[in-house]
Amino acid sequence: MSPWKPPTPRLLLKNVSCMRNAQQILRHVNVSLHDGGALVLTGTNGSGKSTFLRMLAGFSKPSAGEILWNGHDITQSGIFQQYKLQLNWISLKDAIKERFTVLDNIGKAQPALELMGLGRLVKEKSRMLSMGQRKRLQLARLLAIDRPIWLLDEPSVALDDEGVRLLEFVIGEHRKKGGIVIVATHLPIEIEDALILRLPPRFPRKMTLIDMLDRADIS
Numbered sequence: 254m255s256p257w258k259p260p261t262p263r264l265l266l267k268n269v270s271c272m273r274n275a276q277q278i279l280r281h282v283n284v285s286l287h288d289g290g291a292l293v294l295t296g297t298n299g300s301g302k303s304t305f306l307r308m309l310a311g312f313s314k315p316s317a318g319e320i321l322w323n324g325h326d327i328t329q330s331g332i333f334q335q336y337k338l339q340l341n342w343i344s345l346k347d348a349i350k351e352r353f354t355v356l357d358n359i360g361k362a363q364p365a366l367e368l369m370g371l372g373r374l375v376k377e378k379s380r381m382l383s384m385g386q387r388k389r390l391q392l393a394r395l396l397a398i399d400r401p402i403w404l405l406d407e408p409s410v411a412l413d414d415e416g417v418r419l420l421e422f423v424i425g426e427h428r429k430k431g432g433i434v435i436v437a438t439h440l441p442i443e444i445e446d447a448l449i450l451r452l453p454p455r456f457p458r459k460m461t462l463i464d465m466l467d468r469a470d471i472s
């Protein structure tokens with residue numbers, strides 16, 4: 254009988270570092286995610302959360318270390334072609350087509366829009382949407398395009414309380430189906446059993462206006 258081998262993680266970051274403009278942004282990051290797993294990235298402004306997601310999306314390459322999908326390096330071109338088809342992405346740039354209707358923006362997946370509370374707006378032009386509605390449209394698109402790995406950059410910005418609950422719900426359902434979710438966020442979000450990775454600040458912290466105000470309070 255062969256000895257038991259632990260399953261290969263779906264996604265594995267091995268000692269990953271990343272440079273931008275000759276500056277080290279991420280240093281020796283190690284993360285392992287299996288199907289149904291979740292990772293929440295937190296950290297101060299500029300700590301590298303978006304850089305981390307962009308690297309996972311293949312927009313930039315690690316300067317050291319490896320990102321492995323099913324044990325294969327995603328930067329190999331043959332692998333990358335398959336890997337990128339696994340990804341679904343939300344960023345602050347919402348990539349909504351302004352002149353299209355809400356429905357046409359998500360390939361006519363009306364049930365996804367209804368789930369996100371946008372059923373009434375399907376025929377409206379997308380440029381009419383409020384910020385929170387635009388974010389809900391992005392969430393509907395996550396549901397309409399069935400891909401296992403979700404990369405979500407600040408997904409709850411502009412959402413109201415109900416919108417945040419919807420986001421948490423769809424993340425939970427996606428994970429139950431074996432999907433993987435990676436979220437970069439400043440805002441509180443409830444994701445059961447998520448790994449939390451707090452990226453360290455990149456620069457020694459200088460005094461900010463808030464520190465000055467706090468000092469003024471003490472004296």
Ligand SMILES: Nc1ncnc2c1ncn2[C@@H]1O[C@H](COP(=O)(O)OP(=O)(O)OP(=O)(O)O)[C@@H](O)[C@H]1O
Binds near residue numbers: 273274300455
């Ligand atoms: N295209 C780029 N070229 C050079 N440097 C960049 C580029 N994009 C980001 N950076 C730098 O990388 C650092 C990390 O930026 P990043 O956007 O990843 O941080 P973040 O944690 O997502 O920040 P925030 O909380 O403000 O969204 C910043 O110092 C930023 O100036």
